Amino acid sequence: MKHFLSTKDLDKNYILQLIQNARQLQTSQISSKLLRNKFIALFFSEASTRTKTSFQLAGMRLEAQVIDLNLNTSSLQKGETLIDTARTLANLGIDCIILRHSASEAALELAKALEHTKIKIINAGDGTNEHPTQAFLDLFTILECTDDLKNKQISIVGDCLHSRVARSNIYLLSKFGAKINLIGPPSLVPEELKSLAENVTIHHSLETGLPNTDFLMVLRLQKERQAKGLIESLEDYSEHYKISENALKKAKINIDRIKILHPGPVNRGLEIDSELVDHAKISLINRQVFNSLYVRMAVLLNLLWE
Ligand code: NCD
Numbered sequence: 001m002k003h004f005l006s007t008k009d010l011d012k013n014y015i016l017q018l019i020q021n022a023r024q025l026q027t028s029q030i031s032s033k034l035l036r037n038k039f040i041a042l043f044f045s046e047a048s049t050r051t052k053t054s055f056q057l058a059g060m061r062l063e064a065q066v067i068d069l070n071l072n073t074s075s076l077q078k079g080e081t082l083i084d085t086a087r088t089l090a091n092l093g094i095d096c097i098i099l100r101h102s103a104s105e106a107a108l109e110l111a112k113a114l115e116h117t118k119i120k121i122i123n124a125g126d127g128t129n130e131h132p133t134q135a136f137l138d139l140f141t142i143l144e145c146t147d148d149l150k151n152k153q154i155s156i157v158g159d160c161l162h163s164r165v166a167r168s169n170i171y172l173l174s175k176f177g178a179k180i181n182l183i184g185p186p187s188l189v190p191e192e193l194k195s196l197a198e199n200v201t202i203h204h205s206l207e208t209g210l211p212n213t214d215f216l217m218v219l220r221l222q223k224e225r226q227a228k229g230l231i232e233s234l235e236d237y238s239e240h241y242k243i244s245e246n247a248l249k250k251a252k253i254n255i256d257r258i259k260i261l262h263p264g265p266v267n268r269g270l271e272i273d274s275e276l277v278d279h280a281k282i283s284l285i286n287r288q289v290f291n292s293l294y295v296r297m298a299v300l301l302n303l304l305w306e
Contacts, residue, residue, distance in 0.1 A: 003111045003121045004299050007132045007172040015172070019140055022291070022298035032297075034305050035064035041089050044100040044124070045071035050264050050289055051124050051134065055098050058296035064304070067094075071101075082106065083113040090117040096304055098122045104129035120303045128162045128225055134263050135168035137295040139176070141288050142215055145259055150177035153212050157183045157241060158219030158271055160193055162226055165263045166219060170196045183209035184241060187230040206241060210251035217261045218243050218272045234270060244273040259284050
């Protein structure tokens, strides 16, 4: 595979291969020195803790050289285009750019513009479009809890419209036969999201949307990407859509059969109650972060190991 831009067109066998590699990396069945002569550039123009650090550590664990190019202090600030900056990196012999950008399709644009070079592009989140490695680590984490996703219900609650995590997950999880259920106010979960995959349902209340959920993925309100006025107020949003023990009880969810995921960063008390974030039995949030390292190592190896 030349780049890692999207989950939409990923082949199921390729995904299964990556999952197997991530498992082997986790149990040290694959040597971790395989990218010794490779140079990776982190190219992030939006805030990030988890994604950036885990990519950085993933590269370091594989013994690649990882450089952190802060887009806000690069020549982009002097008027250079993103593509010219990336071309400079390609000419300097960088093997891989990991890009986070506020523009949807930025990673694809970059890949197209650098088509004639050897450089590989990984999309680490582009606008409201996709965040493929996040979805991939979510799938990996879910598959640690169940062997088969067929007919399992994944409910994604919150700002689905602006969430690249939701989009990549809808594409990816639906390939495994999961039923995708989106929950949130009509302004953030519009009907047209149904067309993203087969088997997508939409609910505008927790009470009707939560029953039958096996995995509950909670999203942050993507305020930086929202137009004004999409929700009445944060208090109103929390009142109707915050995931709490009470909301689960009201929807008659058996706490023993549900697992909760969140890509982070979490706004405790706003989209989910703090106790559930830390709930030892049902929260997979720490496990997602733990797994992210091995999943991103698998993606790097797949693109760069020769
Ligand atoms: C997400 C992102 O940046 O898209 N975070 C992440 O990468 N773990 C989700 C978010 O910002 O809410």
